[in-house]
Amino acid sequence: MKLISKLIKFELQNSIRSKWIIVYSLIFFVLTFLLFSFETDSAKASLTLTNLILIVIPLVSIIFGVMFVYNSIEYVQLVLCQPIDRKSLFIGLYLGNTFPLIFGFVLSIILGTLFSGILLSSLKPILITLLIGIFLTLIFTAISFWIGFRIIDKAKGLGTAIILWFSFAVLYDGILLLIIYSFREYPIENFALAACLINPIDLARVFFILDFNIAALMGYTGAVFNKFFGSSLGIIVSFSMLVVWFIIPFLFGMRRFLKKDF
Amino acid sequence: MKNNFHHILTKTVTFLVFIGLSEFNFGSTIIIDAKEKIKSISEGIFLAKSYDTLIIKRGIYKEGNIKIDKPLTIKGIDNPILDGDSQFEILTISSEEVHISGLTFHNAGVNYLKENAAVRFENVNSGSVAHSTFINNFFGIYLAKANNIKVINNFIRANGSKEASSGNGIHMWNCRDIEVSNNYIQGHRDGIYLEFVKQAKINNNHGENNLRYGLHFMFSDSCTYISNNFISNSAGVAVMYSHNVVMTQNRFADNWGAAAYGLLLKDITNSQITKNQFIRNTSGIYIEGCNRSRFENNLFEKNGWAIKLMANSFDNLFTSNSFIASSFDVATNSRQNFNTFSKNFWSMYEGYDLDKDGFGDVPYRPVKLFSLMIEQNKPTLVLLNSLFIKLLNIAESVFPVLTPETLLDAFPLMRET
Amino acid sequence: MLKLDDISKKFGKITVLNKITTDFEKGRITSIVGPNGSGKTTIIKTILGLVKPDSGQILINNQQINGSHQYRQNIGYMPQLSNFPENLKVYEVINMVSDLRGLKPQIDEKLLNSIKLNAELNKGIKTLSGGNKQKLSAYLALVFNPSFIILDEPTAGLDPVVSCSFKKRILKERESGKTIILTSHIMSEIEELSDNIIFLLEGRIVYSGSLEFLLASSGEDSLEVAVANMMDRSEE
Numbered sequence: 001m002k003l004i005s006k007l008i009k010f011e012l013q014n015s016i017r018s019k020w021i022i023v024y025s026l027i028f029f030v031l032t033f034l035l036f037s038f039e040t041d042s043a044k045a046s047l048t049l050t051n052l053i054l055i056v057i058p059l060v061s062i063i064f065g066v067m068f069v070y071n072s073i074e075y076v077q078l079v080l081c082q083p084i085d086r087k088s089l090f091i092g093l094y095l096g097n098t099f100p101l102i103f104g105f106v107l108s109i110i111l112g113t114l115f116s117g118i119l120l121s122s123l124k125p126i127l128i129t130l131l132i133g134i135f136l137t138l139i140f141t142a143i144s145f146w147i148g149f150r151i152i153d154k155a156k157g158l159g160t161a162i163i164l165w166f167s168f169a170v171l172y173d174g175i176l177l178l179i180i181y182s183f184r185e186y187p188i189e190n191f192a193l194a195a196c197l198i199n200p201i202d203l204a205r206v207f208f209i210l211d212f213n214i215a216a217l218m219g220y221t222g223a224v225f226n227k228f229f230g231s232s233l234g235i236i237v238s239f240s241m242l243v244v245w246f247i248i249p250f251l252f253g254m255r256r257f258l259k260k261d262f
Numbered sequence: 263m264k265n266n267f268h269h270i271l272t273k274t275v276t277f278l279v280f281i282g283l284s285e286f287n288f289g290s291t292i293i294i295d296a297k298e299k300i301k302s303i304s305e306g307i308f309l310a311k312s313y314d315t316l317i318i319k320r321g322i323y324k325e326g327n328i329k330i331d332k333p334l335t336i337k338g339i340d341n342p343i344l345d346g347d348s349q350f351e352i353l354t355i356s357s358e359e360v361h362i363s364g365l366t367f368h369n370a371g372v373n374y375l376k377e378n379a380a381v382r383f384e385n386v387n388s389g390s391v392a393h394s395t396f397i398n399n400f401f402g403i404y405l406a407k408a409n410n411i412k413v414i415n416n417f418i419r420a421n422g423s424k425e426a427s428s429g430n431g432i433h434m435w436n437c438r439d440i441e442v443s444n445n446y447i448q449g450h451r452d453g454i455y456l457e458f459v460k461q462a463k464i465n466n467n468h469g470e471n472n473l474r475y476g477l478h479f480m481f482s483d484s485c486t487y488i489s490n491n492f493i494s495n496s497a498g499v500a501v502m503y504s505h506n507v508v509m510t511q512n513r514f515a516d517n518w519g520a521a522a523y524g525l526l527l528k529d530i531t532n533s534q535i536t537k538n539q540f541i542r543n544t545s546g547i548y549i550e551g552c553n554r555s556r557f558e559n560n561l562f563e564k565n566g567w568a569i570k571l572m573a574n575s576f577d578n579l580f581t582s583n584s585f586i587a588s589s590f591d592v593a594t595n596s597r598q599n600f601n602t603f604s605k606n607f608w609s610m611y612e613g614y615d616l617d618k619d620g621f622g623d624v625p626y627r628p629v630k631l632f633s634l635m636i637e638q639n640k641p642t643l644v645l646l647n648s649l650f651i652k653l654l655n656i657a658e659s660v661f662p663v664l665t666p667e668t669l670l671d672a673f674p675l676m677r678e679t
Numbered sequence: 680m681l682k683l684d685d686i687s688k689k690f691g692k693i694t695v696l697n698k699i700t701t702d703f704e705k706g707r708i709t710s711i712v713g714p715n716g717s718g719k720t721t722i723i724k725t726i727l728g729l730v731k732p733d734s735g736q737i738l739i740n741n742q743q744i745n746g747s748h749q750y751r752q753n754i755g756y757m758p759q760l761s762n763f764p765e766n767l768k769v770y771e772v773i774n775m776v777s778d779l780r781g782l783k784p785q786i787d788e789k790l791l792n793s794i795k796l797n798a799e800l801n802k803g804i805k806t807l808s809g810g811n812k813q814k815l816s817a818y819l820a821l822v823f824n825p826s827f828i829i830l831d832e833p834t835a836g837l838d839p840v841v842s843c844s845f846k847k848r849i850l851k852e853r854e855s856g857k858t859i860i861l862t863s864h865i866m867s868e869i870e871e872l873s874d875n876i877i878f879l880l881e882g883r884i885v886y887s888g889s890l891e892f893l894l895a896s897s898g899e900d901s902l903e904v905a906v907a908n909m910m911d912r913s914e915e
Contacts, residue, residue: 074762216566
């Protein structure tokens, strides 16, 4: 544990000097501030912000993570020549990469909403937005680590990351829509719901609409829907799935890292 | 010194009131008290002459059905309870000028044929019921063929769980010039129900958690509904087959469900729906077969659908409304549109105002492709807010193919009104 | 003593190490030689645990060490190409490695001077030349006084002056009883430094023994020719 915190410390030293993370945080800060100051309606601002987060955080996290892995190979080699076990190093690398992203994101949202004077008045949607952002960072960084340590070729790895992001963010929903339409004669709501829980971006979106669009969700009479969206079941299930979505790629990435030849 | 003065003043006032009651008020006062000579209300009524005042003291009175057939003023002191024993109608009033206040009514019995109520006015032309409490009655206040009745400041609550075995809070049938104000109604089938009522004034009432509608009226023309709250009723508020309805400054909130509407309008004409708030309803207003009505200065916030407008509605005008953060602003069931949307504020509007006249330079199309998709295929609802859907919506709003081409706000406001 | 016992490793379909069994003796410098791609670096990385062998054992003083990491406390390693976290400064890298080894950060001025790194201490890694990075690497391999020193092409990027003083330092380390493993393409350097030679060809040990014996048995007086002969012979 002490070792992991040391490794995280080095990573943080490293990333604080990287301009990327500052730019990333600044963009979120300015966006949040502008959105909440100039948008008369905080509900809409929060919707816009979340929509943005659903797109930007997965993209940034996955690209940032893959690049980070490729840029860290020498560092990893250096550290692995020291009396350090690989598991600690992996956790250290992972947290060292996600902490600044999460910290930058959370801080800029909180400051942005604080300066525009909206933080306390709409605390709940902001907390949900933060939670979604944190989970998406954790999930997509875990995925990127898996890709990075699995695919040796940088260009191939980066390409895979972008394709994966595009599939999760856009393509998946398009295909899902197509399937729902093709099978509309059949009871397909279970499938539609399950399909949303399988894609992490959809999952985060569902988590958000559970709070934000609940009135509309209640307009659909399907029993499964009503049970899922109408009770705390939806929150529990989607939250657990978010956790699962974090754990699985993380473990796969770690397993890969433990076996990898450097 | 001061105490002394106060004492004298109290005595004087008491004296004057006494004089007032006995001299100028036609009748005398009869006191009903379980511990005194006249123990029951029925006995009190039997003894009373027209225009007498009955004072009912604290106690529980189980006397089955009590009939009032002469003008009387009945006042409760310290919340006397009239109990229908879950079998009877409690007060049945068939005389003019019966005024009731300060009573508590419990357990008017369920009877589908007679529709038992705690208080019933039937075939009378004046009367009032005020400051009374109604707990667990089949029907609360029932007005049948009654005119000029005032129903004011009552608290009406039932614990009904099934729509079928539960009556209405305030029920009006075939009435005229009724005033219903400052009542609180909860847990009944319909909070306030009007059928064939003319010129009623329904003001400042609060209907919450009723099993069907907070307010329900049919065939009731020229009625006004001002400053009422209808919250979390299982189907919201339904308004049908009426003309010249005025609904203003009401609040419709938290009515959730596939068949729940902040306000359901069916076959309504020449009416005014203004300055109301529709908040967090599955559908803010559902409009079917409505003509020549004005929807002005209303606030729609965080509804699933702010407005569901069926194509059999004509010549309605929607203006100066604010549509804020609803999942869908307007849904419709046809590519035809015969209604006008103009000068509303739409929070989802993403246009610009280069000429700074306060109106967006690009028209706003409140009907989104995705809302059509949902109508055709409900499970697509899971894709709400998805990036892919957003792209589809944008494409459709640039080249409308499936959404009604003329349903647009050519002058969308840049700022909330 | 460091011992490899029947180590094999494949990268995909290519066998990189084929049943390698050998010893590295204490107080000796053992050089691994062989053509490009013969598996020199892979052997070193296997010892370090950077590469995981498919089979076989690595033993230090008869204790199996594959999979563990504590033993690296006793290893100093200088890689062929040195790279360090870009955003750190030289002294920060030194401090970081000390810290990772659980030691208090301190600078060995004498060692620093001997490889002429003292002027670079406050420079950022980003601005460092390849040679200076090699020096930093050399410093890190030696500064913790490890019992095993592994040097992969150590003098490749160093200027002659530093290279010379570095070689002196290595010989001194041998005197103090360290186990030293070396790879190099420069045969003269190997002749100058080595006690033992391991000759690798396509992942197989062709020769393992003392330098003198190799030279004596081949009848040549330069290692370069002896090695070339050995390669010719094995190709036939």
